[in-house]
Each structure stands twice: as structure tokens, then as C-alpha cells.
Amino acid sequence: MSTEQHLAPPAAQQPELFENPGLEEHRGRLSDKDPRAAKRVELQIAILFGISVLGSIAAVVGYFAIPLDSTLGNVRLSNLVLGVGLGLGMLGIGVAAIHWAKSLMSTVEYIEERHPQRSSDETRATAAAMMKHGVEDSGIGRRPVLKGAVAGAAALAPLPFLVPLVGNLGDDWNVSKFRHTLWGETPEEFSGQLPDGGLGRRLAIDPTDTPIRAADVTIGSVFHVIPHGLNEAEHFYEEKAKAVVLLVRLDPTLLKEPDNRKDWSYEGIVAYSKICTHVGCPVALYEQQTHHLLCPCHQSTFDITDQAKVVFGPAKRPLPQLPIAVDDEGYLVARSDFDEPIGPSYWERLK
Structure with missing residues (x-):
């Protein structure tokens, strides 16, 4: 039984390739x-x-x-x-x-013959x-x-x-707006008396604006904090964006505090700016076991037992610390404003 095979015809019998039709006639x-x-x-x-x-x-x-x-x-x-x-x-x-x-x-449409070598002057x-x-x-x-x-x-x-x-990028980048927050302002109705006789802005829970007693802050607890009376600020959103703080209480023996910051915390209670020093995202994730604060945007990690120094990620500066104390009524107050501008680092930042 024979099997029929379909083979291509010899080259001599193959049809010639079609001619190039050229460009279509231009239609105006x-x-x-x-x-x-x-x-x-x-x-x-x-x-x-x-x-x-x-x-x-x-x-x-x-x-x-x-x-x-x-x-x-x-x-x-x-x-x-x-x-x-x-x-x-x-x-x-x-x-x-x-x-x-x-x-x-x-x-x-124009057609120009391309040549591997330089074209003639006439062609050019x-x-x-x-x-x-x-x-x-x-x-x-x-x-x-x-x-x-x-x-x-x-x-x-x-x-x-x-x-x-x-x-x-005008005044902001010259640090005038980022250096000062409402923590440095002490209107009497929103402040408490410091041990040295001065006034300090009370810390309040965000967003209820409820002042915080030191006795209510237990070890391991975390509070999102704003200046007391912030709701009455003229530029509320701008001021809140600069002044938000994360408050945590640790075992005081875990804190590594230099001599010039011994009075910035109170019995293990520390407060740091929530604005990441990388690009300004809110640092609001607290790992209770490691005592680390994490930025969810680019994973910058800060150790709050050691002045919120960077332990991982792209951030180059620690989180600014808010100096705190307790007033004569037992409420937590800010001793002063942050000691440095809050927010991201940039090329002209004052150290």
C-alpha cells in the first residue's frame, strides 16, 4: 500500500514573488x-x-x-x-x-534609500x-x-x-515653619504648671482632645497625641500635621538617655514626633516586644529605647523627641517645642 507524499514543487515550478506595489496614491x-x-x-x-x-x-x-x-x-x-x-x-x-x-x-510619505556609508552631497x-x-x-x-x-x-x-x-519650598525649606509647632505655644487655658513654675502645653488624645494623666499611661500602652486645644487653632490641618506625637510608656531601665535628655521623659513615658524623617509618612506602628516604631511607607524603623535612632530603612535622622513632664494636677505637659525641625531631611536642613 503506497503512501502519497505532498512535497513542495521544484524551485523552477514555484511562482515568482509578487512585485512591490509601491506607495498608495496620496489622497488629499x-x-x-x-x-x-x-x-x-x-x-x-x-x-x-x-x-x-x-x-x-x-x-x-x-x-x-x-x-x-x-x-x-x-x-x-x-x-x-x-x-x-x-x-x-x-x-x-x-x-x-x-x-x-x-x-x-x-x-x-517620502522614501529615502539608506546606505551604510555616508551619502553623497547631492543626497544629503x-x-x-x-x-x-x-x-x-x-x-x-x-x-x-x-x-x-x-x-x-x-x-x-x-x-x-x-x-x-x-x-x-519658600519659607518652609528655610525651616521657619517646620521648626515651630503648637507645642511651643502655652495658652493658659490649655496648659499646666511645670515643676519649675513655668507653663507647658498639655498632651491630649487624638482626636478627642482629652488631656492625658501620667497615671493612666501603663507600660506598653500607646497614645496618639496632639496639643490640647489644637481644635481651636486657626490652621487646624497644617498645625496638626506638624504636631502629631506618639506617646509610649516603657520600663524606665530600658531607656538609653544622654545627660541632656534625662528630664525629657517621665518615669519611662517618652513622646516622639510621628512624622518620619525620610519623606514624612506617619510613623504609627509600634512593636511592643522590640520597642521599635515602624514607618509603613518605606519600612524605616526607629528604636524608642535609644532616642528613636534609625535601626533600619532609608531614614537618616532619629525622630525628634518632645520633652515632657507632669504638671501640678498630674497631667502630661510639653516642657517646650521639639528641639529640631520635624519632618523629612533635605539638603539645607539645619542640624
């Missing part, structure tokens, strides 16, 4: 044929660039015009205006550029002429409206990024 667009259509497209592109300009301006104006006070609505409105302005600024430029390329720029001159022709065909030279629109949109688009950045 309406904007190429009708000057009025081209003008309409030009106006549409100018409007898109104009939307970008308005979005960028709105973001900058909103940044300065909307106060970031204690009203949560203003914070949300400011973020909304900035976000929408940034979006329109970028979207307008992107859509306008695509519309311009598809409707007004040349769609003629031809290529340069083709590039020059492409620039001229884009219409940027003979369309002043578009030239002005794209220049204005491109010039204003970075402002919504730069203005908030520069505005926030």
Missing part, C-alpha cells in the same frame, strides 16, 4: 483642498491651545485665591481646581498637537530640502495664530507644577 484631505476648511481646523487648534492656557491660569489662580485654612471644603476645592487646571493644561496641548498633525501637517542636500519642506508644509511659519497659541500654551503649562512647588 479637505483641509488640503479647501482654504476655508484649513482655517476652521486652525481655529479649532487655537481653541484647544486656548483651553490649555485657561486651565493653566485657573490652576495658578486657584492656588493663590483659595485659602487652605481649617475648612475641609477649601482644601478639597483647592485640590479640585489644581487637578482640573493641570489636566486641562496638559490635555489641551496634547489634543491640539494631535489634531494639528492629522489635519494640517503634511501626510505625503535632497534630504535637507525634504526636511525644510516638511517644516514649511506644517504651516507654522504662515499661521501666526497657531504660532502664538502653541507658544502661549507651552509657556503657561509648566506654571501649575512650578508655582505650588516654589510656593511650598
Whole structure:
């Protein structure tokens, strides 16, 4: 019984490869044929660039015009205006550029033979002429409206990024705002009398604003703390972001305190800023067995038995310690503000 085999025909019997059909015949667009259509497209592109300009301006104006006070609505409105302005600024430029390329720029395809060696002067001159022709065909030279629109949109688009950045890096990065918190202010109604006769801001539970008695803090317990009376601060969210503290009570024999910090704790009770010195995330995870505070963002780890020094992670500085004492009524109070600026490290930070 024979088996039929299907073999490829000899090379002589194979059909020849198809011929290269070349480029498809160029089909002109309406904007190429009708000057009025081209003008309409030009106006549409100018409007898109104009939307970008308005979005960028709105973001900058909103940044300065909307106060970031204690009203949560203003914070949300400011973020909304900035976000929408940034979006329109970028979207307008992107859509306008695509519309311009598809409707007004040349769609003629060019073929240039590529050679492994340097082309002849004639070929190079031809290529340069083709590039020059492409620039001229884009219409940027003979369309002043578009030239002005794209220049204005491109010039204003970075402002919504730069203005908030520069505005926030002004006094803040010279340490004036990060060096001082409400712990250094001692209004009488929110303070207690220190053993030396002075006043200290009482520590209160966040968010109830309930003052904390030292007797209520047991070994191993953790309190999230704010300055007593913070709820009445003029810029509540800003001040809270700087003043939040984590309070822990340890066995006093575990603390490694230098001589200049012997009176910064009270019978094993220590208080440290919750703002990570890496990028400012809240350090709020306490390991009771190791006495470590952990930052959930990048796993920086601080040892609160040893002045909250860094034992792991990218942070480069210990957490600032809040000096505390007990007033004449048994409440925990802050002796003073933090001894150094809170928050992330940066290149010009004062040590």
C-alpha cells in the first residue's frame, strides 16, 4: 500500500514573488483642498491651545485665591481646581498637537534609500530640502495664530507644577515653619504648671482632645497625641500635621538617655514626633516586644529605647523627641517645642 507524499514543487515550478506595489496614491484631505476648511481646523487648534492656557491660569489662580485654612471644603476645592487646571493644561496641548498633525501637517510619505556609508552631497542636500519642506508644509511659519497659541500654551503649562512647588519650598525649606509647632505655644487655658513654675502645653488624645494623666499611661500602652486645644487653632490641618506625637510608656531601665535628655521623659513615658524623617509618612506602628516604631511607607524603623535612632530603612535622622513632664494636677505637659525641625531631611536642613 503506497503512501502519497505532498512535497513542495521544484524551485523552477514555484511562482515568482509578487512585485512591490509601491506607495498608495496620496489622497488629499479637505483641509488640503479647501482654504476655508484649513482655517476652521486652525481655529479649532487655537481653541484647544486656548483651553490649555485657561486651565493653566485657573490652576495658578486657584492656588493663590483659595485659602487652605481649617475648612475641609477649601482644601478639597483647592485640590479640585489644581487637578482640573493641570489636566486641562496638559490635555489641551496634547489634543491640539494631535489634531494639528492629522489635519494640517503634511501626510505625503517620502522614501529615502539608506546606505551604510555616508551619502553623497547631492543626497544629503535632497534630504535637507525634504526636511525644510516638511517644516514649511506644517504651516507654522504662515499661521501666526497657531504660532502664538502653541507658544502661549507651552509657556503657561509648566506654571501649575512650578508655582505650588516654589510656593511650598519658600519659607518652609528655610525651616521657619517646620521648626515651630503648637507645642511651643502655652495658652493658659490649655496648659499646666511645670515643676519649675513655668507653663507647658498639655498632651491630649487624638482626636478627642482629652488631656492625658501620667497615671493612666501603663507600660506598653500607646497614645496618639496632639496639643490640647489644637481644635481651636486657626490652621487646624497644617498645625496638626506638624504636631502629631506618639506617646509610649516603657520600663524606665530600658531607656538609653544622654545627660541632656534625662528630664525629657517621665518615669519611662517618652513622646516622639510621628512624622518620619525620610519623606514624612506617619510613623504609627509600634512593636511592643522590640520597642521599635515602624514607618509603613518605606519600612524605616526607629528604636524608642535609644532616642528613636534609625535601626533600619532609608531614614537618616532619629525622630525628634518632645520633652515632657507632669504638671501640678498630674497631667502630661510639653516642657517646650521639639528641639529640631520635624519632618523629612533635605539638603539645607539645619542640624
